[in-house]
Amino acid sequence: MAPASDRPARARVESVDVVRGVIMILMALDHTRDFFGGASINPTDLATTTAPLFMTRWITHFCAPVFCLLTGTGAYLARGRRTTPQLSRFLLTRGLWLVLLELTIARFLWQFNADYQVTIITVLWALGWSMVALALLVHFPTWVAGTVGCAMILLHNLADPVQAASFGSLAPLWNVLHSPGVLYAAPGRIVILAYPLIPWIGVMAAGYSLGAIFRLDAERRRTLLLRMGVALTASFIVLRLINIYGDPVPWSAQRTAGFTVLSFLNLTKYPPSLLFLLMTLGPALLLLRAMDGRTPPLLRPAFIIGKVPMFYYLAHILLLHVIALFFSYARYGTIRYMFESARPDQFPVTQPPGWANPLPVVYLLWITVVVLLYPLCRWYAARKASSGHPLLSYL
Template structure:
């Protein structure tokens, strides 16, 4: 994350910008990458996966351990989008300072978005199709649009809003969040909620798919619900840049307020809860719809991500060393993302599934240890390269 005039002060005390990085956000992103790898280890190696889909019942997690292993990874997708939005603002500011015009900044982000989509449709789709082979009656070509698609779309759209006022960003984000929930709630009220989902609606708001003998398209991460988090991140970056009075106190308070709003919404039920609380206990209360994110999900994990960022900004700088795994993974998220998919795919193909969740945790920790070294080498390569080098697209 690019920010400058870095001292040993917390995140919110930085006031001027150059072309250096903000360790607090890199560390938060590194933690998110590590949690994401846990989720994918469970899917690719242990064959333990859950699917919180809007048109399906809440999954039967079976145990608190299974539930919380999945639940903590819900932090990841919102965190990706939020920190990406912040990074876009910091990057644009640093590039304007060296003479880049807005058209060049927009072009840069559209190229990066295109790279994300190409990698998703080739390398990432290959991994998931190898992990879960097609059935005999599957389409000849299957295209799956996952988290990289939502990030690419959010990046492309966000590039046009880099100079928009905070109020406009907040208004767009709130409108998209409410619209997503309204569309999903309306469709759940029909006898066949997944019928008649058009391609534009599928790519924008409603996870769904189409299937013919020759082509299958499945969109798990439509752009606009996740764009809400990117807009939130852009506003956050503006606050950090401006260093407005009380920002240091507001960040944890804002995170806590969002979580409190989640608790209120979940307790009262109704609009905003795609899947209402059924039964008693912590699992029933926290079983949220992710695909697409419900309002309850958005509130909770926006708050959690703010608290994570705030914690890193206040926890001292033992984690800010350049060779700390949080920093290493946080500085090469795209490289880590693709590398970890292939790594855990290979482990899942070559070795039997480890016993239980504890075996999965051991596999995850071992995998992170192995991935650390190529990621560290890649970070060093990026640091030595020109700011205009193609390597920075990755």
């Protein structure tokens, strides 16, 4: 038998699809809250939020980092069926496709208009350019991607004091790289970038190097996943307790012990701080370990969804917006609100007076959306597997 290091990686790993499906399901909760919750209340503002609202937002913090990490892992696993030039070309073209999707189809699904009065650039942009960067890194040994990724994750908070305005006319470039903010503003037009590329490129590069673990035998793989998951989670706790480096906003004692815990967990996502990534990626590795070799029956739907994440992503935005149309007509007798370009603080839709729904309604709608989408995802997964058409790999 060939040694583990010489065996080709498997094309798909079930545990990766399961974990990816779990975080896609959680993502729909966050977006359901975006559409149907109250835009006037920031769920992470400890002065105005409630514990249930905070935790509803907090649990969805796992989505973007874990998806980005596993996208890199999936790229490594694809080496089992693609040469390096083929993989690089695929990453380049799919990355550019995701950037195009962000600026066209995804934007339309969020807002149901093409007036481009308000454009908020989000996760597909970061994923797309991260894949473009990974298209270059795959030409080097795997440890190079891992080193670049880990360095970017560990060190990028050193740049937090640097303000985009200090670059003058080049300020938008710093927004793109590290500091979210307004890229363009003119009467009737605004473009806001929420997902700068650093450290998302690093997260995907680290995920690519993580894929090498899935070439090991089961015992070594599970041991490494467990040790890394515990190490990252413990590092988060220790560094957060020290309260010096890793997040631009330190935690502090609050009016109650419960809210002090929330302050401890309240980390910066835009861009994701070192502590934010340790907090989310550590448990994700532990979940990968738990799912290695066994998928509980309850999580079989997550496995299906995890095989078609882009299809699910676009479909769930469309479905949420369509449901919002019905809500608007039933309550206000009009659907015009759902087609207007919302103010940035109300994104994705203009919320008429009294629009905000209580959390139980948000959760009910979230479950409804996931249940409705599951048969479509199952159909598309089967179609994708049976067809083998290369274009289907882009959705």
